[in-house]
Amino acid sequence: MEFLLQPLTLMTFFPLVGVLVILFMNPEQKSAIRWTALVTSLITFVISLWVFSKFESSNPDLQLDAKYAWIQVAGWNIYYYLAVDGLSILLVLLTTFLTPISILSTWTAVEDRVKDFMIFFLLLEVGMSGVFLAQDLFLFYIFWEFTLVPMYFLIGIWGGPRRLYAAVKFFLYTMAGSILMLLAILWLGIKTASFNMPEMLARLPDLYASGAIDPRTQMLLFIAFAAAFAIKVPMWPLHSWLPDAHVEAPTAGSIILAGVLLKMGTYGFLRFNLSLFPQAAVDAAPTIALLATIGIIYGAAVSYAQTDVKKLVAYSSVSHLGFVMLGLFALNPEGIAGALLQMINHGISTGALFLLVGMIYEQTHTREIKVYGGLWKITPLYGIIMLIVALSSMGLPGLNGFVGEFTILLGAFGSKAIGSPWYAGISALGVIMAAVYILYMFQKMFLGPQGEIIEDAKKHGHPIRDLNWREIITVLPLLIFIFWIGLYPAPFFNIMAPAIDKIIALLPL
């Protein structure tokens, strides 16, 4: 019982209570199932707030430990070990925050197999929280792989026409990277005789110093971890699974995919690559900065040429996460803090974009940009909310995206590890290009003369309507954070700063 009542354990596994309840419900009671799932995720969110209230932001170390010996055979030293620090607390909160929003977004969008959908969704939440909290690499790997399963089915069952292809591709692609990471984890675990992070971190410096792990091996390990994370982010050029997965996924799936799952990749870099392989991280910084810069520009350029709005948003993620990677490997407080904040921002803004796109898709069943036009005139509220979210996504000062992008570019510009202001300088062009594709999207859908879809919808007896109350409530929390982080990001920076300083102290700069 004591085990279950630990804050982190309780928070991580609470969604299973909902799963259990739903399991015994009649699949025809869709509404009751929805409510159960929503209430479960809301309670989970409340628990995460309780966790947050216990979190000391001035403490740079892991906190609220839940640690039990788990597998202790043949010299393997595996723990069930959950803990949180300034690097993960915000991502955990993002997870528990976005889950109820995503569930709300399915209220009328998912009519098929509601029961199964909600079960998978809650399972997914367990996996995601676990990924951000696990401090034992073995446990981390299990959570990491576990998230694939529900997501695979969310895309494969409730997705669009090419859902099977997309689901399999998503699965295989991320699997492929994870294999390398698994090998590296096992290798490290054997070498350091431990799988848990604090112990590893305590033992690794000696192994590096004594030459027991030479720099080349360190770099190989770095690459093995990076393979898994880079695919998840996804870093250019490993992004090919992303547009498929996003386009085919149901709205809620896209929100979680963009909002949380991609962050697992960037979080992995931050948590593991930087601290476990500090020398390799410093050495790899220019290369990663280069890939990130290419991703920023490439993603933005490719976004602009899209005709499917969901695909446009998907490619914009390639660009945005390029910013996050650039900031992480600036390896200075400004860059890393910016990157971590931008992970949250991207979750909020891109999550909101997918949410909003889903809201109109539900009415029109098309994502072709060119059939829209002039929407703002008939849906003023939807228009203004989309505008705010779009502006946040293109980094308008005063909104959240700017704070992240600005600190990232600022950090990268003067980064010793990257060693040249050119990467940040060229990446700053991405800010112009973001305006190009975002405004293109906004203009073609919301401004201009009325698109054909408006007449069509009227003809079919379902004229396009403005947002209803449920939709407003779904998107409102996201809007609050868009303004909050944009205007007063101090609390967010304060939470992460000590932990970031601690990571930077590990780096041989």
Place this chain on the structure above:
Amino acid sequence: MHLTEVVNNGFLFLAPWLVFAPLVGLLINSIFGHKFSERGVGAVASLASGAAFVVSILLAYSVSINHGEVLRWKLAEWMHIGNLSLDWTFRVDSLSATMMLVVSGVGTLIHIYAIGYMHEDVRFKHEENRFRRFFIFLNLFIASMMILVSGDSYMMLFVGWEGVGLCSFLLIGFWFEMDTLARPSWANSDAAKKAFITNRVGDFGFLIAGFLMFWHLGSFQFDAVFENATHAEPWVIVLITLFMLIGVAGKSAQIPLYIWLPDAMAGPTPVSALIHAATMVTAGVYLVTRSAPLYSLVPQAQYIVAMTGAATALFAATIAVGQYDIKKVLAYSTISQLGFMVAAVGMGAYVAGMFHLITHAFFKALLFLSAGSVILGLERGHHHAEHARHAEEPKGKHKKAEHHDEHHEVFDPGDMRNMGGLRKTMPVTFWLYMIGTLALAGIFPFAGFWSKDEILLDASLHFTSIYWQLTIAAFFTAFYMGRQIWMVFFGEARHEAAAHAEESPKVMTLPLVALAVLSVAGGALNLPFEGYHNLGHWLGYTLGEVEGLPLNLQVAGISTALALSAIFISWLIYGRKPLKIGQPDPLKKPLGFIFTGMENKWFVDEGYFALIISPFKKLSQFLADVIDWKFWHDFVHDTIIFGTYNWVSSIALNDYADQKGIDAFANGLGTWTQNFSTAMRKIQNGFVRSYALSVLFGVVFILGYLLLK
């Protein structure tokens, strides 16, 4: 040394209300506005803007009782991480207070005018519920502009800088579903997008300047930056100031980024007056003035700024000569006048630049608003003429509608070729327009005369080439304004709408009278006589006291003579023999291809399209379709990787398709509780196959490692 103790800060505590007041107005109108009448909405917005004006006065007073001391009011923290520390701190000194007064003062007058203007505009565009949105955007603009001028750091300034860019986007594209003639079109929204993106190019320069500043000068806060700049290497300051110039070129519509401003005339006329003439576009001038301590360190950069301004002043003035749209003429005139200001601040003549900024805000706002009055006058005339004709025609609903549309297509109330003789039908507007014109042309004793002369005088003392560029530009200015006056107000009406034009209501003309008074008397702010350099003295608190120059009769004489002769020449061409219906511009024949160039804005837009926009579109298309999709997605991933994998796995494991697995699983789930084990067995076939294969590889590898170790 940053903050001398200030015993009595006066009304400093009100500083945040510069921003909050318009925001409150915005919120009231957003939330409760649907219950208000048009007048109510307009009154709330105007009061909000007026409150900001009152605050500005009180703050300026506070500065003066503190003898020009810089006053700061920290509202909250913004970004603090690593070495970065940014706050929401308001800075009140004589320079920012001057800008506040101009922005909120002119802004409030334009709010009031807009109550009348927008009422008619929404009527003619058949969109009654847009009225409220307009005033919400207008208040948002005032708030953003206040952040811009009152920020105590470059980054807070940047918030306002991009904020006004957003408002500009929203207001240019206010009639987003049509073009300027109210036909369904992408034109207005294109113009809005163009403005935002062009400004973003400038913002890119601003950001890079900011990054350099942070890493080399260690701060964004103005005084810290200026202090550290004195110890920095000159190349750093040169880079910072030149990247900043890109930002200035974007916001203040200088070469090569001026191209968005003429298109911005798609916005309602009060917007053109407020944002695209009086306030927002002067932000670049303010930025250079604010950064005076930086620019003063690097004369090379200063020279480039001054040359950019002078070249813009001349270039845009030539284009204005070839325009037919009443607002387009004024738009190019604005670009040209901004060139004067940028040239002035580039030369280090900050007071002259600011002086011209202020007087220009008065007379250009006056001109734009009067032009708006003219356009609405023509709309009314057109409406009447239509009405009269319909009354005569046989009643037929269908025919009537058709006729209306057809006529709507062709009539352009902003085209000066449709005007003529308006001094008789719109006398108040006529006189107001005359005052604005004389002020702009720099005729003694109107405001523009004093401020423009101060710039010319400075140029004549230091930079001969700039002096001549500006003097010629001044000649063109008087010429195109003369051309406009003759075409619009003199001669005979060239269209029935002009013949039936009607004067505008008082709510529109009264604010104009106020602006007209300022356009006449604004020169008194800084007269070139001993003891009358009031503005120079006041700004000297911030910029350092400079000696005001006395009136130079030679410079003043030349410019006045040129202006008068330009007006005379314009009379010879356009006034003596007024334009007739359908007659091409009399300059077209004698000037030939030169006039074609002016008419077509020297084909700069076409050049940008061919050199930048079109290649970018093609590149992004190529990257998306060929590289990313056909090659990377379809060929490499699907054909090679996926194909190989399928081939391997079909050999390694039995050949269940994933499709079967998923379907089986999905079917199984429906009866999960009953047939849990059956379903579990089914799913293992397809989906888990992939997983199994992967784990198989892993296990083999690890076992191999452990055995061989």
